[in-house]
Amino acid sequence: MNDEINLKEMGNEDILELMQEDLYDGYADEIIESIKELLSRQIPPYDILIKGLVAGMEVVGIDFRDGVLFVPEVLMAAKAMKSGMDLLRPLLAETGAPIKGTVVIGTVKGDIHDIGKNLVAMMLEGAGFDVVNLGINVSADDFIAAIEQHNADILGMSALLTTTMVYMRTVINALKDKGIRDDIIVLVGGAPLNDDFAEDIKADAYCRDAAIAVETANKFMELRKGK
Amino acid sequence: MNPLLQLLENGQPILLDGAMGTMLMDAGLEQGDPPDEWNVLYPERIKAIHRAYVDAGSQLILTNSFGGTRFRLEMHNLQDRVYELNKAAAKNARSVSDDVQQTVVVAGDIGPTGQLFEPMGLLTFDDAVEAFAEQAKGLADGGVDVLWIETMSDINEVKAAIKGIRSVCDLPIVATMSFDTHGHTMMGVSPANYIESLREQDVIAVGANCGTGSDELEKTVQIMRETDPNVVLVAKGNAGIPHVVAGGDIVYDGSPELMAEYATNVRDIGASLIGGCCGSTPDHIKAMAEALGK
Numbered sequence: 001m002n003d004e005i006n007l008k009e010m011g012n013e014d015i016l017e018l019m020q021e022d023l024y025d026g027y028a029d030e031i032i033e034s035i036k037e038l039l040s041r042q043i044p045p046y047d048i049l050i051k052g053l054v055a056g057m058e059v060v061g062i063d064f065r066d067g068v069l070f071v072p073e074v075l076m077a078a079k080a081m082k083s084g085m086d087l088l089r090p091l092l093a094e095t096g097a098p099i100k101g102t103v104v105i106g107t108v109k110g111d112i113h114d115i116g117k118n119l120v121a122m123m124l125e126g127a128g129f130d131v132v133n134l135g136i137n138v139s140a141d142d143f144i145a146a147i148e149q150h151n152a153d154i155l156g157m158s159a160l161l162t163t164t165m166v167y168m169r170t171v172i173n174a175l176k177d178k179g180i181r182d183d184i185i186v187l188v189g190g191a192p193l194n195d196d197f198a199e200d201i202k203a204d205a206y207c208r209d210a211a212i213a214v215e216t217a218n219k220f221m222e223l224r225k226g227k
Numbered sequence: 228m229n230p231l232l233q234l235l236e237n238g239q240p241i242l243l244d245g246a247m248g249t250m251l252m253d254a255g256l257e258q259g260d261p262p263d264e265w266n267v268l269y270p271e272r273i274k275a276i277h278r279a280y281v282d283a284g285s286q287l288i289l290t291n292s293f294g295g296t297r298f299r300l301e302m303h304n305l306q307d308r309v310y311e312l313n314k315a316a317a318k319n320a321r322s323v324s325d326d327v328q329q330t331v332v333v334a335g336d337i338g339p340t341g342q343l344f345e346p347m348g349l350l351t352f353d354d355a356v357e358a359f360a361e362q363a364k365g366l367a368d369g370g371v372d373v374l375w376i377e378t379m380s381d382i383n384e385v386k387a388a389i390k391g392i393r394s395v396c397d398l399p400i401v402a403t404m405s406f407d408t409h410g411h412t413m414m415g416v417s418p419a420n421y422i423e424s425l426r427e428q429d430v431i432a433v434g435a436n437c438g439t440g441s442d443e444l445e446k447t448v449q450i451m452r453e454t455d456p457n458v459v460l461v462a463k464g465n466a467g468i469p470h471v472v473a474g475g476d477i478v479y480d481g482s483p484e485l486m487a488e489y490a491t492n493v494r495d496i497g498a499s500l501i502g503g504c505c506g507s508t509p510d511h512i513k514a515m516a517e518a519l520g521k
Contacts, residue, residue, distance in 0.1 A: 070408065070415025071380075075347040110259025112302045112341055115348075115413075137302065162469050162477045162505065163252055164259060191407065192469045192477075192505075200471045 007037040016051045019084075023056030024063075026076025028083040035087050045088045046097035049128065053084050057126035061211035071115065074210070078122035085125060099130045101221045104146045105156035106134035108167040113160035113190075119210045120156060120189065127214045129154075140167075140174035147175075147184060153224065154217055157203075159190040169201040185220045189213060229399055231332045231373050232431070234286060235459065240494045240519055241332075243463060243502025244280035244288045245512050249479075251276070251291075261303035263295050266315035273316075277323040281331050283509035284516030287500070288324065288331060289375055292316040292366060293338035296358045298350075309358075310365040317369020334375035334401065335366030337388055344383050352387055359391025367396040376402040377436045377463070380413040382424050389428055400430045401500070403461050405437040406447045418450040422458060434461025437504045440468050441481060441489040445496065452497045459500070462493035466506035479506025483514035490515040 007015060015034050022030040031053075038048050060077045063069040069077075103124050107117050114136045121133045132150050134142060147155060155175075159165040168188055175181040181202075188198050189207040198206035204220065207213035234241050251262050254272045265273055277288050295313045297306040305312065317335055324331040340358060342350035363374055374396075376388045385402050392400055404412050404421055411417050416424070418435065425433050435447040444464035451460055467481025481489075490501050501519065503511050 067409030067411070070411060071413050072347055072415060075343070079347075112299070115343060161248075163248060163256075166477065167259075194468070194470075197469075197471045 019052035020056035028080040031084045045091040065211040081126045100128040101153035102130045103154040104132045104152040106138035107136040107158045111164035112136045117158035120213045123210045140171045154185045162192045244285040245503035245507030263312045273319045279509040283512040289336040290316040290320045298340035313365025314369035317371045321370040335371035355387035356391045359388040360394045363392040364395040373399045379404045401432045403434045403436040407438045419454040422454040432459035436463035460498040461500040462498040463502040465504045483511045486511040487514040487518035
């Protein structure tokens with residue numbers, strides 16, 4: 001905690017800006033303090049989410065995409081954001097704040113790599129999505145059950161291995177067999193993937209990194225709402 | 228004298244082997260199956276892959292133990308068989324090496340745990356050291372000549388692996404990381420930073436493996452050479468980039484010719500230990516052997 005900063009003396013806009021800086025530096029305690037201060041001033045939770053946390057994570061996402069920040073910094077930022085979200089989430093629900101969409105996400109069967117996938121999950125949550133994270137080693141049946149239970153808009157699948165990425169096709173085929181493929185946006189990611197692979201397995205898009213995953217999810221949700 | 232140190236003294240580049248994982252798939256390993264268990268289920272298949280590399284010209288072969296820490300084996304409920312599976316991996320490679328006239332170094336392959344260290348994740352340094360020690364013990368008892376840490380992203384994990392190995396044996400250690408993110412590792416380690424961080428560590432060679440294409444790997448090794456003109460360097464690049472072909476199979480687009488060119492490029496940069504990673508086959512290694520005048 002920086003003793004030189006006195007939140008009480010700061011304007012709302014300045015605190016929101018400070019939140020963005022604290023998020024960038026991964027300072028969870030400071031984020032909590034700022035949110036509490038803003039809430040005490042009757043600032044709507046949704047404004048704190050969008051102008052503080054989401055705006056802050058946007059900067060983190062851009063610098064991650066550009067190679068200024070790497071996974072450790074982004075994970076610490078996402079952790080700080082999560083602490084903030086834990087405080088805001090019940091209030092957001094109470095006030096009926098809009099949710100961008102629901103994402104079911106997981107690492108496919110046979111694969112235990114979840115660093116990148118968790119990063120995407122946290123960044124999506126930071127961007128205002130409701131995220132259901134199924135973890136690792138997720139089967140087609142488990143993906144489908146979660147999609148149906150949560151009425152998901154987006155399915156995100158991750159794999160780190162060339163040997164496991166092919167399971168994504170199995171999941172997409174299972175969605176087709178269920179007749180729900182066209183009801184859901186399928187985004188895929190992971191180190192060995194590329195655009196050609198995503199096209200070949202009939203996913204909607206390949207996302208090279210977490211920042212692009214958020215951009216792509218936003219874009220598809222806008223298209224979907226425009227329908 | 229240790230056979231790797233002996234080969235290094237000759238001053239000629241040493242040809243390593245190629246991929247294990249993609250070869251196992253071709254040999255019938257199903258997606259999601261634990262490759263490490265094949266050391267005891269199908270030792271003959273593992274030996275055949277080692278043998279194919281030796282026949283192609285490999286002077287050093289890596290054991291089939293990349294996922295051999297308890298953290299990785301846990302996914303397949305094999306976490307109680309770390310010692311057994313790693314020892315078997317070492318014995319398989321050892322027997323192939325002992326079968327031929329020429330010197331073939333057996334390197335005990337150690338990959339990342341797949342876990343994140345505190346505070347980003349839950350893994351403590353001490354737990355990592357213990358897991359690597361357990362794996363290294365199996366490999367050492369199975370008869371490897373060196374321990375080979377690879378595909379690392381986090382410098383602390385490299386240090387934990389070195390410490391773990393040193394707690395069970397005195398064999399030489401080689402350690403490489405995967406530089407696949409804007410010229411850095413996923414965790415943000417630059418090639419120069421890596422060289423600096425390992426100066427005080429007990430390793431005989433450092434370098435890069437996997438990553439993206441072989442051209443990127445050449446750049447990485449070049450930076451390492453510029454950072455330290457004397458350090459013994461490893462270059463172990465992928466055979467291009469994976470693509471999907473009709474039927475859903477994955478192929479790497481790097482031809483043997485491309486890998487042959489890569490081999491001479493990294494030799495000219497000053498790499499002493501040269502091999503292939505994902506997607507490279509005995510055909511690639513053969514082409515590299517010819518290019519390097521083996």
